[in-house]
Amino acid sequence: MVNQHSGIYQETNGTGALMSHRCLPPTLSKMNAITVQNKCRHRTALFDHKQLVAIGVDDTGHREVVGVAEGMKEDKASWEQFIRSMIERGLRGVRLVVGDRCAGLVSTVNSMLPDARYQRCMVHFMRNVLSKVSHVFV
16 A cells, blocks of 8 residues: 555555553643545555544643554544543543544543543634635635
8 A cells, every 4th residue: 555645655665563662641631533535546446544633632742653554434433443542541631622622522522521622723713714714816
């Protein structure tokens, strides 16, 4: 399997298995939850390959990747499985989750991280707004 378009897949390929057993830092105040979608080629077929990625931020601002799940969807079941795996590895103290507003992530944060607030990623928000109004300013 070779990614044709993005270096992100090469950087994270194979690390998901290693990360799924790693203990997490004791205090993460913020978590950025994103979906990385890559076009991949396997033999003659081109397909989308998704990864769920969580980047934790502690109170000092230090960031680190705390979770990677290969081949997942953006639905509630996938986000629940992903966040449950991080809770089992010690995810505690998250007060803010930033993401792209997919329904599965929002409901999972509300149910599994009750002390955390959800905030929509401003980059995704601006992209959505500009996709609707950009033709007016051209």
